[in-house]
Structure formats: structure tokens, C-alpha cells
Amino acid sequence: MPVPVPVLVPGLDLLIELGPPGVRGTRRRAVEEALRTAIREGRLPPGARLPATRDLAEQLGLSRGTVSQAYEQLIAEGWLIARTKAGTRVADGVATATANATANATATATAAANAAATDPRLPARPLPSLSPSQTSASPTPPWSGPPSGARHDLSPGRPDVSAFPRAAWARALRRAIHEAPAEAFGYGDPRGRIELRTALAGYLGRVRGVRVAPDHLLICAGFTQALGLLTAVFAGTGVGAIAIENPAMPEHLAIAAARLGVRDVTVDDQGLRVAELAATDAGAVLCTPAHQFPLGVSLSPARRAALLAWADERDGWIVEDDYDGEFRYDRRPVGALQARRPDRVVYAGSISKSLGPAVRLGWIACPPRLLEPLVAAKHLADRQSPVLEQLALADLLDSGAYDHHLRTMRRGYRRRRDLLVRSVAELLPRARITGIAAGLHAILELPSAPSSTVLSSTVPDSTVLCSIVPNSTILSSTITDSTIPKSTIPKSTIPKSIVPSSTVPSQAIPGPTEQRIAEALRQASVRARLLGGYLRGPVAAEAPPALVVGYATPSAHAYAGALDALLSALRALG
Incomplete structure (x- = not known):
């Protein structure tokens, strides 16, 4: 069937990177060159509609006239075309830089995928041996279900699922059912439906700067399956160990450890320490360059360059987990690392943070050397991801409904973050909050206790979810985002049951121990995840306790109550 051309609508995000401000006129030329580059690389395909000049100017922090002049110049050069009521689009016939480079690998993978779709009993090539644990490994410890009796939920790594766009999803799903061709209801390409791969590419x-053709995208059941497939393929190609950031998600550690040795690499204010990585025997690394989880730092430009150099020298693989790259507030978005080295960086993501984990859809942007084995591994794992959901997501992307939902959620999450920052500044003046420029969570670092003791698994879970992560060498050197001015949020928006005290002295006062914090949160319906949930290895005795606060998790109407419960419990500790 013909490959559909993605249709972009006004008001959409567009990631283009501009250099530093210079002399008069360079901003216009920078916009022009950035758009030319995006078109050459295929990130803006022929027929793609660009944002309105007003929208792009707002995104870039430029005047509308500057963007309008850049559009006019590119129209004159033949890169763009403008038509009344049709907006400005990329002109047809513009060659992409990636087409010829990936043609051979694409043809091979397509042949294999077609063979598998034609006869699913006969895979097109020998498939790597996979067990269920490699494709959907259970976290450690095993998940025990939702929290019992939870009144408040501030656990990190989750979106507000009550805001799932039910009406838009229902419309998209209905259209998918009514308009899907008959062959969509049978066995298909293990990479996923071409409609979704085209829309996703x-x-x-456009939004993350990823350089990938639809034929090199593989649709999977979220990042969990993506990581399972990748570790299985790595093991089959001779990789013996994978490096993982410390701290990191324990589930990712468990999945990787099922097939590979795991090497810890610490994180500081510049991100993953590449020098430590180079000292290991790892042949691959899993990292979160745009917004490290849970610390919230971005991989610095120097570290990005060093990491790519490591991959070239080691003949290694970089797995880029872009888990919340669409949620940024006070800074320009950080583009995907994959754009700088598509043949070395495996870009993976999902819609678990943007829509919700109930829709089990994710993706892998496959480097050419990994495409065929990943397609084979996916075919063996589950043959294909749910087709109707794929078509519904493609509809959301093409119609602009997905972008509209993200814009709505970004505004709401920013308001929650602002309230958290203002409330902490007013009520916990000796606390420090970091990692607030992007994402769905923040780090709330509390004053150190005289002799803090590392939390252990003997402290049970309770109900308002938040993660206690004491961390000295990492958090103490973590960059502190600019504090949001107190005028940003009216004083009346502070939870009313928390009243600032004027008796707190300005000099340093020893803070509570982590055992006291955990007990206070438990008494206030707070369920605490302990240090072992994120940080591996010993923690210094003087480490300041810190909370990973997931401000996106509660529903909008429940957030103030959850924040009230959290800060009241902490303030009562003195």
C-alpha cells in the first residue's frame, strides 16, 4: 500500500536548534539554515506543514517578523511553498540525506518482515532465543498491585492518568475500526503499521530532532519491551555487559541483568560520567540524556561529545531513553542525542508519560546494523503490537490531537510544579529543590541529620507515594534550577492547612533522620520508596535525605491535598 504523507497542523511544536545570538540579521539566517537542515535530514518530509510564523516565533523566542522573513527566503529558494488556506509546507522533490544511506538495510529488513507476515510459522531468519523475562521482565521486587488505601499519590514516573484524552482516543479508535483495510486484521509487519511508523517518524x-525513516522504526509494547528486545539482541551479537546510570529505574536494571552483565556509572551535575563508562568493559550503555531519572540533570554538551566518541572507539551502542522529552518548562528543549549519530544511538520511547501506560505502545529507532535482528526478535516475542491501537495513535498524531493534549498537560504540570516550588520556599526554607526545568518530578532535598542512616527495606510502604533518595555525592553537586519567583504563584494557592512559622531560625539546624521522615510520611498517608529503589551501592552517612516528588501523578483536583499532606508531615519534623 502507498506510504501516507504526514500532515502537520498549525500550533505544533518544531524542534530546530539555533546558535547563540549574534549580530543583526543572524537570527533570521539561523532559522533558515536550521530549517534547511531539518529538510535535508528528512525530519521535515516533503508535504509537511510548518507551524504558523506566530507559533514558531513564540517557541524560539524570536519576533514574528524574523520567522516570516526566514520563511519568505526559503520559499524563494524553493525549499518551501505557501498557499492560501493551506499554510506553509515543505516543497515536493526535496531529497533527504537519509534515504540512500539506509536503502540497503531497509530492503533487507522489509524482505524479512514481509516473509514473516506472509507465513508467521516460518521466520525469515534464525531468531535469537528469548524467554518472556527478556521481553517483559518483572521489576525487582515484583509488583504487588496498587497501593492499598492510598489517599494521595506523589510517586515519580507517572502521568495524571485521569487526564487521559478519552474522547479523542475513542474518536480515533472508531475511525481506525471503520477505515482500516481488511489486511490490517491479519498478521502484519512485525515492525508495526506503516501508518503509525510514518506519523511517528x-x-x-519535528519535536525531538530524531533522524529516522519509517522503515527503521519498530513499534513495541512500551519501553519495557524495547529494552528487553535490545538486551537480547546485544547478547546475541557479542555484547557481554551494559552500563546503566546510577541512580536509575530498578525495573530497567532487572531487565538488563536477565541477559547481560550490568556496570554502574555514576551521575553528577553534568550527567553520566563518561570517564567511568570508558573504564568498564561495557559494550552498550543505557542513559537518559535529556532529563536524567531521577536526578533531573541534562547530559552536558561536552559529555554528549565524549559519549559519542566512546561509542565510536568501543564499537558500542548507546540506548537513549527519552522518557519525558516532551515536557519542558523553563528551557529550550534538549534535542535527541540520536540526531548526532543515528548509526550508533538507539532511540527508544513510549506514550506512557504523554497519554498513559494503559496504551502499551512504544518505539525503537533502529540503527541499520540492528534493524534486522530487532525485527526478528520482535516477531518471536509477540509477532506484532496491537494494530487498532497503532492506527488510533497514528490518527492522533496526524490530526494534531496528540500535540493538543501535550500542550494542555504541559500547562497543567507547570502550574503544579510552580505551586510545589513556591510552597517549599515558603514552608520549608531550609530545603532545596532541583530538577525542575523539565519532566514530571522534582528532587526535594531536606537538611541533613546529625547522623543520617540509610533507609533499608525494613521500612514498610504506606500510602502517599514519594521516593526517599538520600544522596550526597550526586545530589550535593546537582545543578540547582533557577528558583521560580515567589510572585509567580499567589500566596492564596498555598495549601490552606499549612501555615508558615516565623519561629524558624536562619542558622543551620540539624535535620531529621530518614527513619523519622519515613515514619512521618507513613503517619500522614505517605508511602515511601526507599533508597534501594534508585541508588545502588553505599550512601555516605552525612548524605542529606531527599524526596523524588512526582507532581504530575495526582489528578488535578487531588494535587493540592497531596501537597498539603506531604509538606505538613515534613514541616512537623522541625
């Missing part, structure tokens, strides 16, 4: 290129 356009979206990821």
Missing part, C-alpha cells in the same frame, strides 16, 4: 523528527 515525522513527529519525532
